[in-house]
Amino acid sequence: MTDDSGGAVDTEAATEPRAWGRWFGRPGRSLTRRLIWLASAWIVLALVLTGWALTNQYQETALRRLGNVLADTIDEVVLASNAQTDGTLAVSEVKDDRTLRALSGKYWAVAEPGPDGRLRILVRSPSLAGESLTIPDELPDRLAGARGAVISYNDPDGLRPGGEGPLGVPLRVAASMKQLPGRDAPVVFLAGIDRSNIDRDTQQFATFTWTALLILGLGLVIAVFLQVQIGLRPLYALRNEIADVRKGRAARIARSYPLEIQPLAEQVNRLLDHNQETVERQRTHVGNLAHALKTPLSVMLAEAGSAKGPLPDMVRRQTEVMKAQVDHHLRRARAAARAQMLGEITPIEPVLDEMAVMLERVFEDKGVVIDWRAPEDLAFRGERQDLQELLGNLLENACKWAKRRVRVSAGATGLGQMVVVVEDDGPGLPEEQREAALLRGARMDETTPGSGLGLSIVVELTRAYGGRISLADSELGGLRAVLELPSAEC
Amino acid sequence: MRVLLVEDDADLSRQLKGALSDAGYAVDHAADGEEAHFLGDTEPYDVIVLDLGLPKIDGVSVLERWRREGKTTPVLILTARGAWSDKVSGFDAGADDYLTKPFHTEELLARLRALLRRSAGIASSTLSCGGLRLDPRAARASVNGEPLRLTSLEYRLLHYLMMHQGRVISRTELVEHLYDQDFDRDSNTIEVFVGRLRKKIGPDRIETVRGLGYRLTPLPGESEAT
Numbered sequence: 001m002t003d004d005s006g007g008a009v010d011t012e013a014a015t016e017p018r019a020w021g022r023w024f025g026r027p028g029r030s031l032t033r034r035l036i037w038l039a040s041a042w043i044v045l046a047l048v049l050t051g052w053a054l055t056n057q058y059q060e061t062a063l064r065r066l067g068n069v070l071a072d073t074i075d076e077v078v079l080a081s082n083a084q085t086d087g088t089l090a091v092s093e094v095k096d097d098r099t100l101r102a103l104s105g106k107y108w109a110v111a112e113p114g115p116d117g118r119l120r121i122l123v124r125s126p127s128l129a130g131e132s133l134t135i136p137d138e139l140p141d142r143l144a145g146a147r148g149a150v151i152s153y154n155d156p157d158g159l160r161p162g163g164e165g166p167l168g169v170p171l172r173v174a175a176s177m178k179q180l181p182g183r184d185a186p187v188v189f190l191a192g193i194d195r196s197n198i199d200r201d202t203q204q205f206a207t208f209t210w211t212a213l214l215i216l217g218l219g220l221v222i223a224v225f226l227q228v229q230i231g232l233r234p235l236y237a238l239r240n241e242i243a244d245v246r247k248g249r250a251a252r253i254a255r256s257y258p259l260e261i262q263p264l265a266e267q268v269n270r271l272l273d274h275n276q277e278t279v280e281r282q283r284t285h286v287g288n289l290a291h292a293l294k295t296p297l298s299v300m301l302a303e304a305g306s307a308k309g310p311l312p313d314m315v316r317r318q319t320e321v322m323k324a325q326v327d328h329h330l331r332r333a334r335a336a337a338r339a340q341m342l343g344e345i346t347p348i349e350p351v352l353d354e355m356a357v358m359l360e361r362v363f364e365d366k367g368v369v370i371d372w373r374a375p376e377d378l379a380f381r382g383e384r385q386d387l388q389e390l391l392g393n394l395l396e397n398a399c400k401w402a403k404r405r406v407r408v409s410a411g412a413t414g415l416g417q418m419v420v421v422v423e424d425d426g427p428g429l430p431e432e433q434r435e436a437a438l439l440r441g442a443r444m445d446e447t448t449p450g451s452g453l454g455l456s457i458v459v460e461l462t463r464a465y466g467g468r469i470s471l472a473d474s475e476l477g478g479l480r481a482v483l484e485l486p487s488a489e490c
Numbered sequence: 491m492r493v494l495l496v497e498d499d500a501d502l503s504r505q506l507k508g509a510l511s512d513a514g515y516a517v518d519h520a521a522d523g524e525e526a527h528f529l530g531d532t533e534p535y536d537v538i539v540l541d542l543g544l545p546k547i548d549g550v551s552v553l554e555r556w557r558r559e560g561k562t563t564p565v566l567i568l569t570a571r572g573a574w575s576d577k578v579s580g581f582d583a584g585a586d587d588y589l590t591k592p593f594h595t596e597e598l599l600a601r602l603r604a605l606l607r608r609s610a611g612i613a614s615s616t617l618s619c620g621g622l623r624l625d626p627r628a629a630r631a632s633v634n635g636e637p638l639r640l641t642s643l644e645y646r647l648l649h650y651l652m653m654h655q656g657r658v659i660s661r662t663e664l665v666e667h668l669y670d671q672d673f674d675r676d677s678n679t680i681e682v683f684v685g686r687l688r689k690k691i692g693p694d695r696i697e698t699v700r701g702l703g704y705r706l707t708p709l710p711g712e713s714e715a716t
Contacts, residue, residue, distance in 0.1 A: 161595070260611075287573065290570055294570040294591040294592055295497075295499045295502055295570055295591060295592075296501075297503050297591070297592040298591045298592035298593065299499065299501040299502045299505060300500075300592075301592045301593075301594065302502070302505040302506070302509070302594075302595050303505060305594060305595060306505075306509070306595070319592070321590055350492065353639075353641065353686070354578050354581070354582070354639070355574075355578075356641040357581070357639040357640060357641050358577065358578060358581040359587060360641055360642045361581070361587070362587050362588070364604075364608055364629075365604045365607070365608070367642075368642075369642045369643060370641060370642070370643075371643060372641070373679075385573065385575045388573075388574035388578060389573065389574050389575075389576050391574075392574035392577070392578075393574070400631070
């Protein structure tokens with residue numbers, strides 16, 4: 001019992017932090033968390049790789065397109081170049097308009113390696129307007145190593161007339177070393193083009209791509225979250241149902257579940273059945289023990305009762321003690337068996353009916369009338385046998401003491417509680433004896449056998465179910481027993 | 491008075507047999523369910539003391555067989571378990587009284603005297619209405635041969651309805667005949683009892699005549715003289 005309430009409190013208190021912890025705590029402890037973290041990590045990894053590949057590919061393509069344009073320009077300049085006999089180089093007119101306008105964004109130049117290893121510009125396009133293309137220091141060596149090939153590079157500083165100025169635009173430059181007919185020294189052809197458009201496009205593409213991927217990623221994580229939540233919902237439902245069974249609000253797992261956890265639900269039900277069987281078996285054992293002991297006790301009681309003298313008296317007294325002991329321990333055993341019971345519900349009306357019919361028959365000589373009332377949908381949250389024990393003993397007691405009338409009324413009193421009132425028109429019980437009757441279940445009147453015993457069973461059972469019993473005066477003149485018990489609707 | 495004592499414990503049987511003989515009964519003894527059933531079936535006993543825990547056939551089954559075969563001999567059952575569920579199943583099988591072991595012999599003798607007093611002169615004129623039968627002297631009723639388990643208030647209601655079958659009886663009239671002078675009268679209690687009675691005898695035998703009361707009639711197709 002104490003375990004039970006303690007556990008309930010824990011569960012309630014832990015709800016708040018657990019909601020937070022479920023998503024952000026250590027992933028090992030929660031299925032939900034584990035699923036969400038795994039999926040999220042995979043989604044982020046996949047999206048980052050995708051974004052990187054896409055932007056890279058876009059830039060590569062753009063640069064390749066520029067490279068083609070530059071290669072064409074170089075070819076054109078090569079075709080237009082003539083080595084003069086005096087060792088100089090003449091470039092006849094290049095048709096491309098853009099290379100004619102000053103600082104148009106498209107340039108070319110022809111250079112030759114100087115004695116110091118650096119390139120010296122021989123001819124330049126009109127568009128360069130006297131400026132020079134930036135030539136990295138290591139370029140001549142690279143060109144010499146790959147004669148005839150086109151080497152492209154970025155010129156981040158770009159063309160800055162006079163070294164500084166607003167016209168500094170980044171360039172893409174291609175260079176190629178070629179051998180011209182009629183000239184021994186190799187010549188380096190350079191072509192450059194404004195790269196700022198391409199850079200801007202690439203930048204825009206990257207921004208767009210990363211934004212789209214971020215949104216996609218968030219969307220996917222939300223989808224995973226929902227999927228896990230909805231997917232695991234049957235598990236939560238099962239948990240709640242099991243909690244209901246434990247609290248006695250349900251007898252079995254009743255809902256049907258998805259294929260994966262239906263076997264679990266069935267196993268739980270089987271466990272409940274097994275539990276029930278065990279309790280039944282225990283009951284039977286206890287009953288058998290009772291039978292085995294009580295018949296010999298009857299013999300001893302009868303044998304001693306029919307004889308006179310100190311020995312029979314002693315035997316009779318001791319037999320009564322043994323009988324009380326057997327009863328006491330049998331009740332304890334039954335209560336222990338009961339503690340394992342879960343989720344039984346017993347309608348009140350049929351039990352009251354069978355008890356009334358039976359006891360009126362038993363007390364037919366006295367003409368006792370049992371007038372009972374109970375709502376049809378009222379049920380006791382517990383076992384039928386126990387309800388029979390409770391009502392049977394209370395009613396039997398009432399019939400025993402009643403002159404003619406016994407009145408029983410049962411009703412729900414509030415959430416999950418009910419009350420059964422049993423009254424009789426007998427002599428009643430003085431107030432000072434009521435406490436004792438309940439405390440010890442003492443036998444109050446030796447001439448009416450077993451009267452006290454019945455009450456003690458009622459007291460013990462009521463306590464086991466967390467109910468209460470009290471005695472008072474009845475308006476009928478006799479005793480009024482008020483029994484409060486856990487209830488249910490049926 | 492002939493009594494059949496069914497008890498498997500030899501010592502207890504010997505004692506009870508002695509006590510019953512001393513009290514003036516002619517006692518036959520059976521130690522198991524089969525023998526008990528045979529004796530009860532063939533000999534005309536006035537009362538039977540039946541232990542429920544018996545070898546071969548248990549006491550409840552023996553009792554059920556007797557009642558199925560139409561034996562009306564009053565039966566007092568002895569139970570060792572003392573559990574109410576055992577007493578209830580004994581009564582459902584047709585027992586008339588119970589005693590929980592261990593008991594005092596005088597208690598048993600007193601109970602037997604009471605049973606015999608009750609059953610004296612049972613054969614009497616019965617009331618009937620279709621499949622319903624009611625024996626006013628034994629205060630027993632049955633429907634289609636099946637004994638009805640009625641509380642005394644239900645029995646009184648049925649008795650009154652059967653005495654005036656075919657006639658519409660008002661709630662006030664029923665209340666007056668249901669309760670003694672000093673009992674509380676509440677006219678909707680009649681509805682409660684009619685409801686319970688209908689559950690036991692079948693829903694259609696008692697007809698509600700709106701605004702007037704109730705009327706007991708045989709079911710259509712049931713002949714009056716069954």
